[in-house]
Amino acid sequence: MPELIPEPRYARFARDAGVCALDDPLLAVGPGAQGTARWLRRELGAATGWELPAPAPAPAPGRGQGDGGRAVIRLALRPDLARSVGAESYEVHVTEGGVLLEGADPAGLFYAAQTLRQLLGPEAYRRAPVTPGHGWRLPVGDLLDGPRFGWRGMMLDVARHFMPKDGVLRYIDLLAAHKLNVLHLHLTDDQGWRVEIKRHPRLTEVGAWRARSRWGHRASPLWNETPHGGYYTQDDIREIVAYAAERHVRVVPEIDVPGHSQAAIAAYPELGNTDVVDTAALGVWEDWGINENVLAPTEAVLRFYEGVFEELLELFPAEVSPFVHVGGDECPKAQWKASALAQERIRELGVDGEDGLQSWFIRHFDGWLAERGRRLIGWDEILEGGLAPGAAVSSWRGYGGGIAAAEAGHDVVMCPEQHVYLDYRQAAGADEPMPIAYVRSLEDVYRFEPVPPKLSQEAAAHVLGAQANVWTEVTENQSRVDYQVFPRLAAFAEVVWSQLPGPAERDYAGFEVRMGAHYRRLDALGVDYRAPGGPLPWQRRPGVLGRPKEGKPPNV
Secondary structure: OOOOOOOOOEEEEOOOOOEEEOOOOEEEEOOOOHHHHHHHHHHHHHHHOOOOOOOOOOOOOOOOOOOOOOOEEEEEEOOHHHHHOOOOOEEEEEEOOEEEEEEOOHHHHHHHHHHHHHHHOHHHHOOOOOOOOOOOEEEOEEEEEOOOOOEEEEEEEOOOOOOOHHHHHHHHHHHHHOOOOEEEEEOEEOOEEOEOOOOOOHHHHOOOEEOOEEOOOOOOOOEEOOOEEOOEOHHHHHHHHHHHHHOOOEEEEEEEEOOOOHHHHHHOHHHEOOOOOOHHHOOOOOOOOOOOOOEOOOHHHHHHHHHHHHHHHHHOOOOOOOEEEEEOOOOOOHHHHHOHHHHHHHHHHOOOHHHHHHHHHHHHHHHHHHHOOOEEEEEHHHHOOOOOOOOEEEEOOOOHHHHHHHHOOOOEEEOOHHHHEOOOOOOOOOOOOOOEEOOOOHHHHHOOOOOOOOOOHHHHOOEEEEEEEEOOOOOOOHHHHHHHHOOHHHHHHHHHHOOOOOHHHOOHHHHHHHHHHHHHHHHHHOOOOOEOOEOOHHHOOOOOOOEEOOOOOOOO
8 A cells, every 4th residue: 555645545556466557657637627737847857857748649550659658647537426425535557557636626636736746756856867767666566545624724923933935835835745735824923023014014124034043942131143034025916826826725814913012113103002102112012922902992003004005905815725724812902991082992992801802803804704795714812802794713722712613603613722832842851942832743643533422413513724833933943843833733734634633543553653654755855843853953942931831732
């Protein structure tokens, strides 16, 4: 059996069934398959040296041998698969004469091509041929596959530590290679604003840069005195969104309100609670944690952020980004309690205190986005003070928020920190770099179950899927992000794609065996993953404090 990740629903490859020799094959492209054909010619063509020309027309009788018996890779859409297996499903059929890739839709066909790449071996992940005269051989057999969930995502925090555009494009390719289809970009926070807004240029002129950064967890006495920052121009964002769409990855932008907003307030002090704090003295925050400086609950602030979202919606078209994330998490209420303006606002609106004020803020943008054909999604704190109608929830503090939202008829993306926060440490050893929170090993992630058993069947239908979250306070560059994300993202990908049994019954030993081949694929891709034996010397951060927690995380 080929060592595929995620594990397919059905695969049959007999040892004695023969092989398909793919030596300079042809590529036959059916209607609607052009996107996958471009990807195959670009990616597999680079690794193998194949040109993948189209087959010649069948010759007239007595006029020669046509393409001389070369193997053919055929691409075809088969809409009936959507009815029998589901959206994004596919089949792969390998015979001695060639390969047939069939998809229920363009996404399914693309995932069939990703599976073909895995079947070809690790060298198919290189950017140029590395073995002269390499004979590309596939076992004859059949495969049928399709995803368990429609939302299979990863959240990447580019606000705490900025990841340049090329790094984001690379991560889109890594998500696609694992059949993940959502990239949630955390674009704004206290420590940086990362997207150009033309009507408010100081958001990036000022808000995208901080003077220094805490080195390690906020308990660390160390500082990195190098100024840090960066942002994506609007054309950068258009490129990211288009690049992702070609790979069937939806990009969900997050603009965090009303908390996590000091970078915006540093750029435009009038956004803050000016009757409580001298907001003009604030800079972009240099530290980590929960910040007391939150947005003022005024009509002027709403108009400002409506302008932000107007530009954002143009950059993230509805057909590829139907959801817009508004954060809504970790919003301290001390400034609103002390603010005469905020208290007057509470009385005017007739809401239930400061929690009601936050709910009013979220409800405003829920309605505003809905009028423009978009859906709001936010962290599970948006449940506080009443959930906005039509809003979806990213359940991060555990399963509880997601359960409450789903039982109330709201859609949910499960991302409980106790299971799928990839900034959490991977082992208990002292060598783990800047260890954060509980140990979440590769096996722990493999045994994550997105649908808690206490959910009713009706409520379970509201679980759109799950995502793994990558916060970057202590991951200062791409290599550190790689270390935290991989190999655990491979386990997560199998959880949200494959039809696995319950957590205790999952074949982790078999998954480890398949990971042996997958590590070689990650090597070919240049991923700085955590090796099974622990961090390599250069991956360690001796003397830099993290914040480890002992024991098992609470299951809440």
